Amino acid sequence: MEARGLVALALSEYRQLVNMQVIHLRNREEDDRRRRRVLISSLLCSRQRASTGAECEMMLNADDGAFAQHFRVTRTQFEFLLNKLQASGLKEQHKRGLAPVPVTKKVLMFLWYMSTSSSFRAISEKFGVSQSSAHRITLEVLNLISSIRPTFISxxxxxxxxxxxxxxxxxxxxxxxxxxxxxxxxxxxxxxxxxxxxxxxxxxxxxxxxxxxxxxxxxxxxxxxxxxxxxxxxxxxxxxxxxxxxxxxxxxxxxxxxxxxxxxxxxxxxxxxxxxxxxxxxxxxxxxxxxxxxxxxxxxxxxxxxxxxxxxxxxxxxxxxxxxxxxxxxxxxxxxxxxxxxxxxxxxxxxxxxxxx
Known part of the structure; x- marks a missing residue:
């Protein structure tokens, strides 16, 4: 009888170990699925950002009529404003290891901001930058525009x-x-x-x-x-x-x-x-x-x-x-x-x- 009791106890402990192992494997599989979902979501966002960033390049390379329709300025006016802002200190800046945003894109983002009612989220998607970068760049250009105001309003x-x-x-x-x-x-x-x-x-x-x-x-x-x-x-x-x-x-x-x-x-x-x-x-x-x-x-x-x-x-x-x-x-x-x-x-x-x- 004592031997049977020991066998039953051993079987009970074995079943507990098996159950614990099953639970561990299920949790591990769930963690793996969660990581895959995050990875896929990240890849989809990066692809979307890349495609919308390319949209900016397409607008920049559009014919003169389409360019003026998008940004509300002619190419000559855009180049003039770009040169004025560069002379006032607008430049590419490295931010926390991210690739710098070209000055040309900064000015295009600012013009898009001024000519539309788009949110910063929409602007970030269109120009392939983060939402915080879209906000920061817009404020940067607005500050510079204020500094060169006497050039235009006198x-x-x-x-x-x-x-x-x-x-x-x-x-x-x-x-x-x-x-x-x-x-x-x-x-x-x-x-x-x-x-x-x-x-x-x-x-x-x-x-x-x-x-x-x-x-x-x-x-x-x-x-x-x-x-x-x-x-x-x-x-x-x-x-x-x-x-x-x-x-x-x-x-x-x-x-x-x-x-x-x-x-x-x-x-x-x-x-x-x-x-x-x-x-x-x-x-x-x-x-x-x-x-x-x-x-x-x-x-x-x-x-x-x-x-x-x-x-x-x-x-x-x-x-x-x-x-x-x-x-x-x-x-x-x-x-x-x-x-x-x-x-x-x-x-x-x-x-x-x-x-x-």
Whole structure:
């Protein structure tokens, strides 16, 4: 009986060892399957990234028409911007052992970012880089664009002022006018700090762009980042332009809309307030202002149509918003004169998206 007990105990321990071995083998097989799934997923992602990175090369090698359609600039303008950014310090950089991103691709990514509403995830897939790299490179180029802003946006000298005054006189019949001023809402997400200040009278969140343009619709002064709840006149008073308007304007004037009327800006010609029964002379005066102001309306509409990122900024950092808006103004001036009409809106790009009618 004692021998039988020992045999039974031995068999029991053997069965336990067998069961443990079976469990171990099953766990090992499951681990192997999990590793294979991770490996396959990684390979698929790398193949997708390689194929979408090749898409960037295809766009770069496309004909001139397709290139301009994709990136909203001509090849000549692209080369000009590329050279400017390289001269300002844009270069290939090694990051944690990864292959460097060519400068050409960086500029193409930036242009794609500005001309579309694509997410950084979509941009990373299209250009074959990581999502964090797409974000980092975009901010890098935005910073450099801000640093070269004076190259593209500058106040006119004496001869250009005279030429603009003559052009506005022909356009609207008003003398000594060298530009038009207006404010523009750029839709944003509610910022985490003092977000209520950014809710405008149209009931959406925005930051403001104050733009002064010449007779060609070229930005000669811009001021961006004011919360959308601020009125245009208050924004002007807080802008960098206002601190030096006497030196800049001299005896010349700007054309503005009703938002500037009654605020005592001696350098702005604004329509007289509607008292219900405007006389013939007042109607003529307001009509002349309207014809002259059309240049700033067209400029802002064209910029937001061409650089569609400005139609809805999803940044939560206000500094990134300001840099993106500034970049849109820089790109607008760089492209000015290449094509004065929009293919989608030959009669003029609408401005209903900014809620500033």
């Amino acid at each position: 106040w006119p000298g004496k001869s250009k002022k005279s030429a603009s005054a003559a052009a506005f006189s022909r356009l609207c019949g008003l003398g000594d006018v060298i530009g038009a001023i207006d404010g523009c809402h750029i839709r944003v997400q509610k910022p985490p700090i003092r977000g209520g200040d950014y809710k405008n009278c149209h009931s959406f969140y925005s930051v403001l762009l104050q733009a002064v343009v010449d007779d060609r619709g070229r930005f000669i002064d811009v001021f961006a980042g004011t919360p959308g709840g601020v009125q245009d006149a208050r924004m002007l008073e807080s802008s960098t332009f206002y601190t030096s308007w006497k030196k800049k304007m001299g005896d010349y004037s700007l054309l503005g809309d009703e938002a500037y009327a009654g605020h005592g800006f001696p350098f702005i010609i604004a329509p007289k307030r509607d008292n219900g029964a405007p006389g013939e002379e007042e109607q003529l005066h307001n009509s002349q202002i309207g014809r002259g102001r059309a240049v700033v309306e067209r400029a802002l509409g064209r910029m937001k149509c061409r650089w569609r990122r400005l139609q809805d900024l999803q940044h939560t950092r206000v500094d990134a918003m300001v840099m993106t808006i500034t970049a849109g103004c820089v790109l607008h001036n760089m492209c000015l004169g290449d094509s004065e009409s929009c293919q989608e809106h030959p009669q003029g790009c609408p401005r209903q998206e900014d809620g500033n009618q």
